[in-house]
Amino acid sequence: AQSVAQPEDQVNVAEGNPLTVKCTYSVSGNPYLFWYVQYPNRGLQFLLKYITGDNLVKGSYGFEAEFNKSQTSFHLKKPSALVSDSALYFCAVRDLGYSSASKIIFGSGTRLSIRP
Amino acid sequence: SQTIHQWPATLVQPVGSPLSLECTVEGTSNPNLYWYRQAAGRGLQLLFYSVGIGQISSEVPQNLSASRPQDRQFILSSKKLLLSDSGFYLCAWSPPDRRNEKLFFGSGTQLSVL
Numbered sequence: 001a002q003s004v005a006q007p008e009d010q011v012n013v014a015e016g017n018p019l020t021v022k023c024t025y026s027v028s029g030n031p032y033l034f035w036y037v038q039y040p041n042r043g044l045q046f047l048l049k050y051i052t053g054d055n056l057v058k059g060s061y062g063f064e065a066e067f068n069k070s071q072t073s074f075h076l077k078k079p080s081a082l083v084s085d086s087a088l089y090f091c092a093v094r095d096l097g098y099s100s101a102s103k104i105i106f107g108s109g110t111r112l113s114i115r116p
Numbered sequence: 117s118q119t120i121h122q123w124p125a126t127l128v129q130p131v132g133s134p135l136s137l138e139c140t141v142e143g144t145s146n147p148n149l150y151w152y153r154q155a156a157g158r159g160l161q162l163l164f165y166s167v168g169i170g171q172i173s174s175e176v177p178q179n180l181s182a183s184r185p186q187d188r189q190f191i192l193s194s195k196k197l198l199l200s201d202s203g204f205y206l207c208a209w210s211p212p213d214r215r216n217e218k219l220f221f222g223s224g225t226q227l228s229v230l
Contacts (some may be wrong), residue, residue, distance in 0.1 A: 088214065104210075
């Protein structure tokens with residue numbers, strides 16, 4: 001079965017500094033990987049996805065993620081953090097065992113806190 | 117444009133009472149539909165998903181059930197709620213075209229079972 005792991009419960013970064021939120025995956029075959037963000041008491045919002053092609057994927061709000069096949073990682077990055085980036089971030093993978101539906105499995109989430 | 121509606125936003129129910137949460141999607145046809153539960157503001161657990169009317173797949177044996185009586189309607193139910201059913205419930209949909217994979221989430225229902 002496909003799975004993702006987010007090893008950090010919380011990441012703290014000063015505003016203006018670069019940020020990285022880590023994600024590693026375990027899949028059989030080619031991975032379909034995603035990042036979502038959740039603001040307090042809200043549903044999740046899609047940030048970006050990797051299906052194939054360039055290893056560096058650009059997404060919403062200035063975020064990008066780097067797919068690294070040898071390290072089985074898909075870390076989320078941003079060159080300069082904003083206080084408004086503070087939220088809960090989820091890495092996700094599509095389970096390829098289901099042919100007719102996009103069964104997407106989420107990691108445990110990483111809380112990103114940006115201090116002014 | 118497509119929209120997803122989920123209600124109610126908050127719900128407080130006594131143990132042993134029934135539950136019905138409703139989710140509807142507008143502006144698309146034959147969506148894949150999902151119910152997730154988020155406990156204590158952290159990880160998401162997939163509860164049910166559906167690829168069509170009357171087609172429900174359950175991910176975790178539990179006190180809940182789901183139904184899809186219409187193409188764009190997805191209902192989460194329970195006959196008797198347990199304390200452990202408390203959590204934040206999220207409905208989501210994705211396009212039937214797997215080349216455009218992305219989940220669109222509703223705003224969630226905070227369920228407190230007392």
